[in-house]
Amino acid sequence: xxxxxxxxxxxxxxxxxxxxxxxxxxxxxxxxxxxxxxxxxxxxxxxxxxxxxxxxxxxxxxxxxxxxxxxxxxxxxxxxxxxxxxxxxxxxxxxxxxx
Amino acid sequence: xxxxxxxxxxxxxxxxxxxxxxxxxxxxxxxxxxxxxxxxxxxxxxxxxxxxxxxxxxxxxxxxxxxxxxxxxxxxxxxxxxxxxxxxxxxxxxxxxxxxxxxxxxxxxxxxxxxxxxxxxxxxxxxxxxxxxxxxxxxxxxxxxxxxxxxxxxxxxxxxxxxxxxxxxxxxxxxxxxxxxxxxxxxxxxxxxxxxxxxxxxxxxxxxxxxxxxxxxxxxxxxxxxxxxxxxxxxxxxxxxxxxxxxxxxxxxxxxxxxxxxxxxxxxxxxxxxxxxxxxxxxxxxxxxxxxxxxxxxxxxxxxxxxxxxxxxxxxxxxxxxxxxxxxxxxxxxxxxxxxxxxxxxxxxxxxxxxxxxxxxxxxxxxxxxxxxxxxxxxxxxxxxxxxxxxxxxxxxxxxxxxxxxxxxxxxxxxxxxxxxxxxxxxxxxxxxxxxxxxxxxxxxxxxxxxxxxxxxxxxxxxxxxxxxxxxxxxxxxxxxxxxxxxxxxxxxxxxxxxxxxxxxxxxxxxxxxxxxxxxxxxxxxxxxxxxxxxxxxxxxxxxxxxxxxxxxxxxxxxxxxxxxxxxxxxxxxxxxxxxxxxxxxxxxxxxxxxxxxxxxxxxxxxxxxxxxxxxxxxxxxxxxxxxxxxxxxxxxxxxxxxxxxxxxxxxxxxxxxxxxxxxxxxxxxxxxxxxx
Numbered sequence: 001x002x003x004x005x006x007x008x009x010x011x012x013x014x015x016x017x018x019x020x021x022x023x024x025x026x027x028x029x030x031x032x033x034x035x036x037x038x039x040x041x042x043x044x045x046x047x048x049x050x051x052x053x054x055x056x057x058x059x060x061x062x063x064x065x066x067x068x069x070x071x072x073x074x075x076x077x078x079x080x081x082x083x084x085x086x087x088x089x090x091x092x093x094x095x096x097x098x099x
Numbered sequence: 100x101x102x103x104x105x106x107x108x109x110x111x112x113x114x115x116x117x118x119x120x121x122x123x124x125x126x127x128x129x130x131x132x133x134x135x136x137x138x139x140x141x142x143x144x145x146x147x148x149x150x151x152x153x154x155x156x157x158x159x160x161x162x163x164x165x166x167x168x169x170x171x172x173x174x175x176x177x178x179x180x181x182x183x184x185x186x187x188x189x190x191x192x193x194x195x196x197x198x199x200x201x202x203x204x205x206x207x208x209x210x211x212x213x214x215x216x217x218x219x220x221x222x223x224x225x226x227x228x229x230x231x232x233x234x235x236x237x238x239x240x241x242x243x244x245x246x247x248x249x250x251x252x253x254x255x256x257x258x259x260x261x262x263x264x265x266x267x268x269x270x271x272x273x274x275x276x277x278x279x280x281x282x283x284x285x286x287x288x289x290x291x292x293x294x295x296x297x298x299x300x301x302x303x304x305x306x307x308x309x310x311x312x313x314x315x316x317x318x319x320x321x322x323x324x325x326x327x328x329x330x331x332x333x334x335x336x337x338x339x340x341x342x343x344x345x346x347x348x349x350x351x352x353x354x355x356x357x358x359x360x361x362x363x364x365x366x367x368x369x370x371x372x373x374x375x376x377x378x379x380x381x382x383x384x385x386x387x388x389x390x391x392x393x394x395x396x397x398x399x400x401x402x403x404x405x406x407x408x409x410x411x412x413x414x415x416x417x418x419x420x421x422x423x424x425x426x427x428x429x430x431x432x433x434x435x436x437x438x439x440x441x442x443x444x445x446x447x448x449x450x451x452x453x454x455x456x457x458x459x460x461x462x463x464x465x466x467x468x469x470x471x472x473x474x475x476x477x478x479x480x481x482x483x484x485x486x487x488x489x490x491x492x493x494x495x496x497x498x499x500x501x502x503x504x505x506x507x508x509x510x511x512x513x514x515x516x517x518x519x520x521x522x523x524x525x526x527x528x529x530x531x532x533x534x535x536x537x538x539x540x541x542x543x544x545x546x547x548x549x550x551x552x553x554x555x556x557x558x559x560x561x562x563x564x565x566x567x568x569x570x571x572x573x574x575x576x577x578x579x580x581x582x583x584x585x586x587x588x589x590x591x592x593x594x595x596x597x598x599x600x601x602x603x604x605x606x607x608x609x610x611x612x613x614x615x616x617x618x619x620x621x622x623x624x625x626x627x628x629x630x631x632x633x634x635x636x637x638x639x640x641x642x643x644x645x646x647x648x649x650x651x652x653x654x655x656x657x658x659x660x661x662x663x664x665x666x667x668x669x670x671x672x673x674x675x676x677x678x679x680x681x682x683x684x685x686x687x688x689x690x691x692x693x694x695x696x697x698x699x700x701x702x703x704x705x706x707x708x709x710x711x712x713x714x715x716x717x718x719x720x721x722x723x724x725x726x727x728x729x730x731x732x733x734x735x736x737x738x739x740x741x742x743x744x745x746x747x748x749x750x751x752x753x754x755x756x757x758x759x760x761x762x763x764x765x766x767x768x769x770x771x772x773x774x775x776x
Contacts, residue, residue: 024440028448031509039505059436062519070512081508085500089493092464096486 004047009056011064105138106273124278145194170207176235230257254662256693331712334690338756339716438526551604670701
């Protein structure tokens with residue numbers, strides 16, 4: 001699923017209603033929505049790579065670059081949040097499951 | 100009856116205090132104390148040549164057994180291992196292996212290693228330290244099992260305790276002596292009821308408690324306390340004229356024995372009443388410290404949290420937020436592409452702490468882990484339900500935790516983007532402010548102020564009855580800066596912040612923070628003054644005399660932690676009614692557990708307490724020289740006897756020492772009878 005897209009020199013992102021919106025309208029809740037997609041294994045998280053000339057709007061460039069780099073890093077280990085939270089109380093669960 | 104001492108050191112090892120062994124001293128000791136058997140038990144080694152020399156030198160005087168004292172187990176307890184004298188060479192070769200294992204005092208052998216070196220434990224006598232430091236650990240004892248025939252104890256009190264308790268092994272009491280020239284011989288030994296002093300016979304005898312005693316004639320009710328004095332293991336009263344050696348006897352006992360509680364004459368009498376009152380109050384406060392700490396614990400946690408709140412910084416943050424917001428709104432018309440981005444004025448996610456759910460998880464695990472109350476818990480909630488609850492809670496925690504981690508990640512990204520946008524615009528940045536925190540801080544400060552006002556109200560926070568006295572802990576407001584200063588015990592001034600003490604406790608706390616000499620974990624102590632007072636049975640604060648009475652009762656009660664109690668003339672500081680009604684019964688109770696020795700001139704203490712044993716010290720002046728003698732015996736005996744067998748009349752001794760002689764006693768008795776009629 002395409003989540004970050006570059007079109008006509010502008011950055012776009014996927015909204016929770018399925019539409020693509022300009023990236024300068026993006027809020028923290030939108031980021032959290034994309035993060036949930038990126039960390040779930042249901043669908044692949046896709047984004048357009050960003051080159052020097054691709055995004056012309058400077059504000060869009062700043063936001064897109066930052067999002068692109070953070071999500072790229074995350075996709076290398078997309079299960080990290082789930083793994084970290086599942087590791088808590090692991091011993092307790094094992095102990096009480098046994099008896 | 101045979102007298103034995105199976106714990107004697109003759110080699111100066113790294114584990115010993117420095118000493119130079121003297122064979123003559125050992126010979127003298129064995130002869131003087133008439134010991135039937137001894138054992139040479141040096142730390143972690145056996146010197147065969149020296150043993151043979153000693154055994155030859157003492158041949159015909161006593162039986163000398165080869166032995167060793169081994170550091171064993173994790174706690175490095177000491178174990179005496181005593182062998183038969185018929186195969187000394189084999190024993191020496193095994194001990195050499197112990198010596199190879201233990202090359203410093205901080206090393207030990209494990210019980211398995213020990214059993215490999217001495218596989219036939221039945222050939223030996225094993226005596227572990229039990230109520231004597233360093234004691235052998237429970238695991239080692241369980242591994243050695245039936246091979247242990249008795250346990251070495253370090254005091255008369257523990258000997259008697261082991262004798263009375265059927266679950267404990269037979270106790271033995273030995274000297275742990277290091278014979279050197281010109282040393283006073285110890286008096287610790289054990290009597291066993293056997294005619295045969297061979298190792299198998301001694302082992303058999305030691306397994307039967309009724310055959311093991313502290314004294315030859317009187318079983319475990321008496322023991323040789325000093326070379327010239329036998330005492331009861333219970334209550335002893337020492338009587339005698341002035342300068343006849345009563346206090347001297349107590350001093351000798353105090354020197355001779357370890358872990359002795361000694362209440363000296365006039366020790367509890369107040370010399371300077373005002374100083375005594377303060378000292379008394381401080382001592383009481385120290386003893387009651389736990390109560391005060393427990394009472395203030397919740398408040399100290401509040402203080403700990405509130406001390407880090409800065410209301411002024413919060414106000415500044417809100418102010419900066421409003422100012423920047425207004426400015427940002429005013430600039431909206433000329434906003435650029437950067438400042439117009441939604442991210443530019445976006446605030447961070449606030450991160451929830453998960454304390455609530457983690458507390459629930461811990462509590463559920465406690466219910467599951469409880470052994471003591473397991474039955475009650477399972478009667479009401481099945482274990483399956485508890486496990487299901489735990490799983491649900493953990494699943495909820497994990498999902499909340501995942502969200503927290505994601506929000507942190509988003510916040511991180513947000514600040515990265517904001518930094519980029521801010522660097523490119525001249526527009527005003529809306530300052531961040533955490534309204535939740537600001538509001539919570541304000542509520543916390545408000546509650547803190549209310550708690551302090553409640554704390555400053557005068558009230559009794561704890562009350563306890565002890566022996567007819569009532570100990571009260573009271574709280575109240577501090578009266579002034581001087582009282583705060585005296586509580587701090589430091590040269591600091593509180594006068595500049597004291598005006599805030601009642602009006603604004605939070606500001607007062609901030610003032611305390613400015614005094615660098617005060618430790619921050621003690622700030623809570625400066626909000627309410629705690630005083631400890633003792634009230635008598637009428638509910639009034641105690642007088643000097645009553646304070647001394649209370650102190651005596653406390654000192655006597657404290658004796659339970661010791662192995663012997665010595666009291667020198669309690670009547671010099673207290674009246675008879677107090678001694679009879681309040682003190683005597685406690686002393687009687689303590690004497691059930693340890694030897695108690697009281698010196699007295701007073702018939703209330705001396706006779707009314709019904710002692711187990713009476714000791715009469717006598718001074719006789721012959722020419723210009725004073726001769727001292729000590730007679731002793733049971734109170735019902737017609738005569739008391741000294742260590743040489745000399746006898747005196749018991750009645751005469753009692754009347755002379757407690758009643759100023761028979762004539763005075765008869766006169767007084769007649770006068771009382773006249774008054775009565």
